[in-house]
Amino acid sequence: MRTRGPGHADTKQRILEVARKLVIKQGHANLSLRAVAREAGFSAPSLYEYFASKDEIVATIAGEIAASLRRALHEAATEAKDPRAALLAIGLAYVAWARKHPQDFLLMFSRLPSRRRALTAAPPSESPYQIVVAAVTQAHEAGVITGKPQRREHIAYALWAAVHGMAMLQLTHLAGFDADFATADKAAVEALIAGFGA
Amino acid sequence: MRTRGPGHADTKQRILEVARKLVIKQGHANLSLRAVAREAGFSAPSLYEYFASKDEIVATIAGEIAASLRRALHEAATEAKDPRAALLAIGLAYVAWARKHPQDFLLMFSRLPSRRRALTAAPPSESPYQIVVAAVTQAHEAGVITGKPQRREHIAYALWAAVHGMAMLQLTHLAGFDADFATADKAAVEALIAGFGA
């Protein structure tokens, strides 16, 4: 039983790189396997040596993208000077990341459900949302946010939903708008945090 | 120059009804003109007698959908007993509508930019967002919300973004979750309103 040849993993990686480049250039909806294959120097059916389907390629890319977003949020959280500032920073970093990587962001959320099955379940450590939950927990312990511990999940969800909505609107319905979104986003997240505070 | 025959408008309407039924059943991404034609009793090319492209069909449907959402928000606003309650009611009605008509909602926001070009510009009267703006204006006049009049647009945007994010997440990333979203959504919108209040 021979295992996969030595260049297999490299080729797989190259396919992913080409695919991601094309997604960034023309959006995930316009990604074609034939284009990926052409760019990578293969015929389209050859890609099936490396991935079971187009969806598997996209899913793999989505995983890489989630990790990248998670890093951005983590960085924002660690640079903040206190727990309250961290909540704001994470929220704004989420929107900023989406604006900087619009096609990546849209691809990520074009994919169907998370594997988590309940809001109360802890997100897996590789999930960007885990950063949000951790920051809310710290803010709660620091007294920035009041109420019973169960309220944490409401707050994490509210913060996430709010910035997700901002990001989505700015990338789709409000794309191209001439507006100071940075100021509007900051005001919104600050109001939300204040509303949950003491 | 003969005008279009008498049955033309009816046929057009029927095509739209079939298309919308299929969208609801299988999602806008899986809508096929051939399927619409089959269901409506035509060949696919015949649809081009009535619409210039698939996109025109989808755009027309999107317009009808927006009107339906607008009515739901309007109803929620008029039934509320005071301006503050109206803000909450509109927000929750937005999410409720999205949950009740998931495919319609996703279709509507899969379409690219609004024709409005700035947050400061007034939304057209047929836009669902116009309901939000009007409610925020009333709440501001009633003193539920404080600050300069210019702040209104921040608040309307924040409210919209928040409920849009909730709706989007519940329909995509959090689809199928076992969670009490109604409670979480209410807590979030209340916190947001409180955060913008006096």
Added chain:
DNA sequence: GCTTGACACCGAACAGCGTTAGGCTTATCC
């Protein structure tokens, strides 16, 4: 050293897509 078998690739093809071209029938207008 030869056989076996899996890997890595390919072209051809299938069923589907949105769309265009061209042609036929029917009803209306002059």
Added chain:
DNA sequence: GGATAAGCCTAACGCTGTTCGGTGTCAAGC
């Protein structure tokens, strides 16, 4: 009655993801 246009059709183009069957190459086992 001839012209015109509406309203419909089949055939086809170029695209999509995917499957099938085949071909060369290279490592392992005898």
